[in-house]
């Protein structure tokens with residue numbers, strides 16, 4: 292018997308979304324500094340330790356917010372030092388999302404950003420009710 296071909300759309304090419312409750316569970320353990328780095332999607336690396344080996348230096352830096360560390364090797368050159376390896380991160384326990392957890396999506400990112408920004412000293416501005424919000428600049432060409 293003849294059967295009409297039907298294209299079945301499967302979302303199998305999309306990565307599995309993962310478990311959001313696992314993500315929330317992990318996020319709940321993060322301290323303010325960890326949330327700050329997650330919200331900003333970058334670290335604030337600063338000096339920590341420099342180990343001098345015979346042929347190279349191992350430079351260790353630490354993030355002042357989340358306390359994670361990273362290290363890289365620098366070789367001695369005629370004029371100074373040159374980075375010889377990429378930075379290798381050394382994440383503290385509980386910083387990385389566990390296997391199977393949903394990645395931080397836009398909504399969770401907004402939560403982290405709010406927690407980062409609203410944990411600062413916030414000064415309320417009393418706006419004149421007649422004033423409109425600053426309008427998005429519009430370009431008019433004539």
Ligand SMILES: [Zn+2]
Nearest residue numbers: 328334354357
């Ligand atoms: Zn950090």
